Amino acid sequence: MLLPCSIEVLTHPGITLSRDEKTKLQDSFCHLGRLCLSPLPKYQVFDKASPTSLDDKVIVVSRCKDEVIAFLSAIWLPITSPDRPLLHSGLTVIHPAHRGSGISLDLYAHLCLHLINKLPDGFWTSTLAAVISSLVNVSIYTTQVFPSPGWSSHQSTGQPSAHHLAIAQEISANHRDKMLISPSAVFDENSFVFRGSNNSDQGESFRKDIDDQLYWHRDQKASAFFRNLLRPNTGDEVLQISYLDPKYLAKHMKSQRFAERYSDRAAKVHPL
Template sequence: MGKKYQLEFLYRPGLRLSDEALADLVADVRAVAATCFKEIPDYQVMRGTRKELSDKVLSLARRENGQLAGFCSAVLLPVENVGDVLHLGLTCVRPEDRGAKLTHLLTSKVVLNYLLRRKPVGRTWISNCACVLSSLGNVAVHFDGVYPSPLRNQPPTETHRQIARTIDREHRDKMYVMPEAVLDEEAFVFRGSVNRTVFQKEKSDRRYHHRVADLNAYYQGLLDFENGDEALQIGHVSLLTSFRYFMKKRRLRVALQSQVPQPEYP
């Protein structure tokens, strides 16, 4: 990997850390976020309040000198009759550290450690809200039962719909979804979600594309980038599938070189 990093996992730090430790954590993540955004959004861990960090599940990557190189901040979203949905949230990595595959390492650290500590048996529902094609493609490939996804030839289940509707009603602020955005319940797309915000992307910006062209084409067909649309992906993961997908990524990468793979369900 070249550079060496120390990975750390934090579960609901707003409920556990001292005032001093919490302030240090917030300062570190804001410093990383400042390298990723022209203006740090008033959102997620960047808000820095104890309440805001009380529903977060974080992974941190620190350089050997202790400086934070990147973080992944997931959010626990309560949904009636489902339990906590793990929203994959926000991942930021300093530009000079982006060649070390930290995005994948940080996300897998959050998911694996959450499952090991909180849900070692059974499935955990996950959500992702994005217009970044690489993010949408990776979630489609690495998680089970994801909708919308070109790898799923089935309509959303009632649980998918319940989670999406609960997010629409109760958890928009956790995802930086604009108040004026409208949820398309058939496509699972927030129309106008990030219009004129730091999260809006251009359809042709290849920096945010997935390496598999078919995945890009599928999500480009769902979203109006000029309108600031975002896809709302709902799926699930278990410890079994998490190990299979995250720990055997090399095998999957070979399959992806020629075509979009068919999904494997436990």
């Protein structure tokens, strides 16, 4: 398995880095992006025309021999329904040679452990994706996840709570540009699917074959749950709303899969 040489968390790099450092960082993101996305969208950290494109981001960067091989670029969104910012998981890009190595979970773990040091009570999060493995991972490592297999099995109606719905409606009304959701996409309030989310020139490169099991999680049942929410070849994406609970996350970090790398850090964040 290919493993990253180093992982670094950058908070608001557009504000904290020098101009030359920002240019070098953004160039490295665009270089990796071109290996993974065609055409490269003018979105998020790829938008070099925007002088503030790195300002509001929390970015986790993995490098091997000074080459960026993966990054996760998250963003805080002002949301009024919980009266506190919500973290949108944003954009994750992984070099083709490192896919399937578990690096996406490493990026996510570093992001979460970094943030819960500052927010020990946890925080609400959102994810927008057609990559089924990403949706399954969110349903595993966070709580109060809608939509998810767990929610559907434990809630008699299978419908979102009023709180989940309020957050989702605010995202649909005010934050489509931050998530690259097509203005013409229709939000299904029952399933939390943006129908035609990627039906735009900039969203084209993010469209996935939802039946390609390369993008599925090893949990086939959970993968099938999310597959059934999406229509093939339409640009649909699932919006997940969930809560990152530090105590719940710490239990996962102490599991066999993560213990070697993360259990000590997790114990410092939330002793069990």
